Amino acid sequence: MNSSALIHALVDGVLTGSVYALMATGLTLVFGVMDIINLAQGILVILGAYLSYTLSVHFGVDLFVGLLITIPTLFVVGIVIERLFVARLKGPERTAMSILVTYAISLVIEGILNEVYSINQVQLQAWYVNRSFPIFGIYLPYIYLLGFILAAALLGSLYYMLYRTRFGASIRASLSDQTAAALVGIDTKRVATICFGIGVAVTAAGGMIYGATNAFNASSSYDLISRLLTIIVLGGMGSLGGALVAGILMVMLQDIVAVVWSPIWSSMSFFVVLVIVLSLRPQGLFGKQSARVA
Amino acid sequence: MKKLGNLWRTVGVTSVAASTMLMMANASGAAPKSHALAPIKIGISLSLSGDFSADGIAFDQGYKLWAADVNAHGGLLGHQVQLDVVSDASSPTQVVTNYQKLITNDHVALTFGPFSSLLSLPAAKIAARYGYAMIEGAGGAPSVFQAGLNNLFDVSLPVKDSLVPFAKWIAALPKGKRPANAAYVTTNDAFTEPQIPVAQSIMKAAGIKTAYYSVFPSETTDYTPIADAVAAAKAQVVVLGSVDVPTVSSFMQAFEQAHYNPKVFIATGGPDQGTTFAKAVGIKNANGVMVPNGWYGGATTPGAQAMVAEYVKKYGGTAATISADVAEAYSVGQITAQAVKATGGFNNAKIIKYLHSGVVLSSVQGPVKFDKLGENNEGTAFTFQWQGSNFVQVNPVSSKASKPVLFPKPVWGK
Numbered sequence: 230m231n232s233s234a235l236i237h238a239l240v241d242g243v244l245t246g247s248v249y250a251l252m253a254t255g256l257t258l259v260f261g262v263m264d265i266i267n268l269a270q271g272i273l274v275i276l277g278a279y280l281s282y283t284l285s286v287h288f289g290v291d292l293f294v295g296l297l298i299t300i301p302t303l304f305v306v307g308i309v310i311e312r313l314f315v316a317r318l319k320g321p322e323r324t325a326m327s328i329l330v331t332y333a334i335s336l337v338i339e340g341i342l343n344e345v346y347s348i349n350q351v352q353l354q355a356w357y358v359n360r361s362f363p364i365f366g367i368y369l370p371y372i373y374l375l376g377f378i379l380a381a382a383l384l385g386s387l388y389y390m391l392y393r394t395r396f397g398a399s400i401r402a403s404l405s406d407q408t409a410a411a412l413v414g415i416d417t418k419r420v421a422t423i424c425f426g427i428g429v430a431v432t433a434a435g436g437m438i439y440g441a442t443n444a445f446n447a448s449s450s451y452d453l454i455s456r457l458l459t460i461i462v463l464g465g466m467g468s469l470g471g472a473l474v475a476g477i478l479m480v481m482l483q484d485i486v487a488v489v490w491s492p493i494w495s496s497m498s499f500f501v502v503l504v505i506v507l508s509l510r511p512q513g514l515f516g517k518q519s520a521r522v523a
Numbered sequence: 524m525k526k527l528g529n530l531w532r533t534v535g536v537t538s539v540a541a542s543t544m545l546m547m548a549n550a551s552g553a554a555p556k557s558h559a560l561a562p563i564k565i566g567i568s569l570s571l572s573g574d575f576s577a578d579g580i581a582f583d584q585g586y587k588l589w590a591a592d593v594n595a596h597g598g599l600l601g602h603q604v605q606l607d608v609v610s611d612a613s614s615p616t617q618v619v620t621n622y623q624k625l626i627t628n629d630h631v632a633l634t635f636g637p638f639s640s641l642l643s644l645p646a647a648k649i650a651a652r653y654g655y656a657m658i659e660g661a662g663g664a665p666s667v668f669q670a671g672l673n674n675l676f677d678v679s680l681p682v683k684d685s686l687v688p689f690a691k692w693i694a695a696l697p698k699g700k701r702p703a704n705a706a707y708v709t710t711n712d713a714f715t716e717p718q719i720p721v722a723q724s725i726m727k728a729a730g731i732k733t734a735y736y737s738v739f740p741s742e743t744t745d746y747t748p749i750a751d752a753v754a755a756a757k758a759q760v761v762v763l764g765s766v767d768v769p770t771v772s773s774f775m776q777a778f779e780q781a782h783y784n785p786k787v788f789i790a791t792g793g794p795d796q797g798t799t800f801a802k803a804v805g806i807k808n809a810n811g812v813m814v815p816n817g818w819y820g821g822a823t824t825p826g827a828q829a830m831v832a833e834y835v836k837k838y839g840g841t842a843a844t845i846s847a848d849v850a851e852a853y854s855v856g857q858i859t860a861q862a863v864k865a866t867g868g869f870n871n872a873k874i875i876k877y878l879h880s881g882v883v884l885s886s887v888q889g890p891v892k893f894d895k896l897g898e899n900n901e902g903t904a905f906t907f908q909w910q911g912s913n914f915v916q917v918n919p920v921s922s923k924a925s926k927p928v929l930f931p932k933p934v935w936g937k
Contacts (some may be wrong), residue, residue: 496742
């Protein structure tokens with residue numbers, strides 16, 4: 230085993246894991262506030278990647294500058310999905326029904342993307358996508374560093390909004406207990422709609438980084454959603470901090486096992502950890518059982 | 524009663540009038556002069572989505588191209604060919620369901636194979652259950668033939684021999700130019716894994732040391748740590764066992780980011796995907812990348828250039844950007860047509876017996892002759908290389924059509 234490969238694996242784990250954490254944050258936020266499991270999150274990440282692709286290839290817009298357009302666009306897409314489909318789900322079967330509804334939405338979006346962009350894989354290109362710079366004996370890819378900075382900035386903004394603003398207090402109140410939040414005058418429906426919009430909006434940033442580091446097509450969404458669901462289950466459903474820790478842990482563990490042991494065992498190693506954690510803490514690393522009971 | 528009598532009279536008069544009009548129409552030649560034979564249905568399951576979708580679509584194009592061609596020339600024994608194509612989403616489970624449905628529900632007369640060894644074997648097992656021949660173009664892994672199915676026929680080259688011309692070329696390089704070491708990394712796929720040890724043993728015999736050897740699971744999506752480990756080994760040759768474009772592009776991206784430029788880079792699948800590959804990695808990065816295959820757009824085998832011209836007319840692009848999958852699928856149709864013609868019908872038992880008879884058939888990929896396991900032992904392996912925007916044959920060196928290898932491979936992006 231080469232020590233530089235191990236350092237690389239560690240660094241890649243932190244940098245890439247943070248981007249997965251960002252994508253998973255949207256998923257866990259929506260579940261925490263609304264008890265909705267959004268299976269369309271994976272295809273929405275791919276939609277974000279395709280929007281960046283369109284702006285870059287057809288309009289020459291830089292990938293990061295393009296986020297000024299794609300983030301608001303996906304926020305609106307999220308609002309529309311929530312108003313048209315998710316808000317109509319009522320009753321005790323709401324969570325289970327949300328799986329079916331959002332899966333149907335993901336299939337529709339996948340079909341549209343296949344029709345518009347074809348099923349041939351593409352990858353986002355920019356000068357910083359393939360370049361890297363030397364630091365402490367390894368080459369650090371610009372795109373991974375920029376992705377980490379972007380994820381950190383967005384997660385920081387999300388954290389600030391949640392803990393330093395009045396609207397954030399409303400979200401946290403809804404996260405803890407929706408009925409109690411409504412009783413103290415919080416418009417929980419509005420909070421839910423905006424939360425869903427935010428949850429989808431972050432896929433624009435996640436999708437751009439994903440598309441710059443992987444060749445993708447609409448089918449890539451299946452792998453993505455399975456990873457994102459795994460992250461939020463390990464971190465604790467509804468926990469933003471849990472998503473961050475689990476995202477980094479997942480990628481870092483897989484990368485280290487691939488380098489130190491064998492790539493054959495890398496995926497399995499993470500699931501072994503997942504099973505162990507869930508057998509000890511069924512609510513995940515940072516999940517709160519009481520909140521879900523409510 | 525009177526009303527009923529009138530009704531019968533009206534019906535009778537109308538019938539006579541209609542019959543007379545039909546007879547007159549026949550006499551004037553308005554109706555077909557001869558009875559057209561019923562169309563013949565061929566059932567195919569293809570990976571139109573999922574991991575193998577790029578190859579699945581190319582196969583779809585190849586099959587459709589052949590069907591259009593054969594129909595334009597009067598069909599199979601006078602029957603127009605109808606392709607019944609269903610998608611299996613690259614799933615070995617779905618492919619079983621699909622062929623079950625095609626045979627028992629759609630009552631297709633013949634079956635053509637899906638894409639990949641992973642799907643061909645379960646497909647052939649289902650076909651065998653109903654006595655159907657499974658003629659396919661992309662199921663050449665040893666594990667497929669080891670099943671000992673009597674109904675399976677792969678018109679392409681057995682995959683284990685694919686890297687042989689490449690490995691022999693490396694081994695034959697003058698000592699001063701010959702690379703000192705090589706890294707071998709492959710996905711655990713029935714198509715890729717058998718190729719690597721064959722190449723490794725040839726290169727090892729020539730004194731090329733193994734700097735790195737690793738197998739990664741086919742469901743891997745983050746290739747960065749594996750690619751970084753390959754880069755850290757600093758091997759001069761990289762042999763990558765891959766089945767698709769994303770795998771190759773991810774390795775290439777990680778190599779470039781690590782400032783690692785091997786002298787030779789060959790991937791078993793992906794670089795043969797024409798424009799799909801070039802778009803994913805960028806045409807400059809493709810320069811010097813090699814891939815083994817049984818066919819390319821410049822092939823001079825009988826019928827190849829006619830197929831290329833038809834492809835370009837129908838789907839656009841150039842000869843260089845046509846995937847070898849198209850030729851593999853087209854060859855399946857050609858071999859089937861020859862078997863149908865020779866046996867005088869669509870009886871699958873007769874077709875299977877005929878294909879096992881040792882007869883040498885012809886396809887756009889070259890001659891086809893099946894052994895008792897259904898392997899095509901007449902197939903020839905080639906190595907191709909991206910040189911600028913061209914995809915050219917470089918091996919076997921003895922072939923007149925082979926161009927000189929671009930060696931060492933230019934640094935990424937040059």
